[in-house]
Amino acid sequence: MADNNPFPGENNTGHIWDDNLRELSNPPPRWWMIAFWASIIWFFGYGVLYPMYPIGNESTKGVMGWTQIGEYNEGVDEVEAVRAEFESQLKGMSAKDVLADPGLSEYTVAAAKVLFGDNCAACHGGGGQGGPNFPVLADDDWLYGGAIETIEQTISMGRKGIMTAHGKIISDDELGKLVTAIEAGNPAGEPLFMQKGCIACHGMDGKGMQVLGSANLTDGIYRFTPEEGQSRSESIAYTIKHGVNDATDPASRVAEMPSFGDRLSKDDIKKLAVYVYKFGGGQ
Incomplete structure (x- = not known):
């Protein structure tokens, strides 16, 4: 710092x-300076109009009486007013009727997106692509059928199919033969398929029975994906040996679709049925 100012008259310090x-x-x-004073005036003006100054555990209310929750409720009311026309139509229509109405069907799909995300996406994926050991909803392989009425029933009542564990009545050699026949897409061509009673649930041709929710064993589409380090044939063998939802076998696979009839309204279930059907796999 200079003791003598070498820049006299410059107005420096x-x-x-x-x-x-x-x-x-x-x-x-x-x-x-104008902007500075204007910001101060704006600050105090804002404090008079809107909630701002802390007083104890609350704040001043502001002469306009504005609140965030109030603005939110106004927005919700606006949305509900737009939806009211469509919602009133939905109440008197079946899911099948909704599908037949392009405008109402489009609205239903948009309205059900959040419902699906909240209730279904955790297991079936955001686009119906399925998760590990959870069914794909975007293909045309349906254990119980893909009719819109069936989808609605599934969502409302849930599903819990049972496959008997065959580990006690089948040898390793027999198990290997059945697995080979199933992987080849021709389970009925293996005599054991009939001898071990598989036809009772999967039908004479092995294509399954929708009324029972039994799997089609000829299309190569399997409900359960192999575990890490497990081959597809080993996964099939495990299912045959331990069954599905068989209470007599602690190692049985677990597969249950919960009922949503007690937690969602009939209209919400109807919307979800249309949404799932619209993935492209409905039939």
Whole structure:
């Protein structure tokens, strides 16, 4: 810092570094001062109009009486007003009728997106692509059938099919033969398929029975995916050996679709049925 100011008349503070780096004392530009005072006026004006100043555990209310929850409720009311026309139509229509109405069907799909995300996506994926050991909803392989009425029934009542564990009545050699026949898409071609009673649930041709929710064993589409380090044939063998939802076998696979009839309204279930059907796999 210089003891003698080498820049007389410059209106600097006298603080000088490195011979010419100095601190000036010029006033701020007029536009800046106008903006500065305007911001102060705006600050106090805002505090008068809106909730702002803390008083104890609350704040001042503001002369306009505005609140975030109030604005939110107004927005909800606006949305509900738009939806009211469509919602009133939905109440008197079946899911099948909704599908036949393009405009109402489009609205239903949009309205059900959040419902699906909240209640179904955790297991079936955001786009119906399925998760590990959870069914794909976007294909045309349906254990119980893909009719819109069936989908609605499934959502409402849930599903819990049972496959008997065959581990006690089948040898390893027999198990291997059945697995080979199933992987080849021709389970009925293996005599054991009939001898072990598989036809009772999966039908004479092995294509399954929708009334029972039994799997089609000829299409190569399997309900359960192999575990890490497990081959597809080993996964099939495990299912045959331990069954599905068989209470007599602690190692049985678990597969249950919960009922949503007690937690969603009939209209919401109807919307979800249309939404799932619209994935492209409905039939």
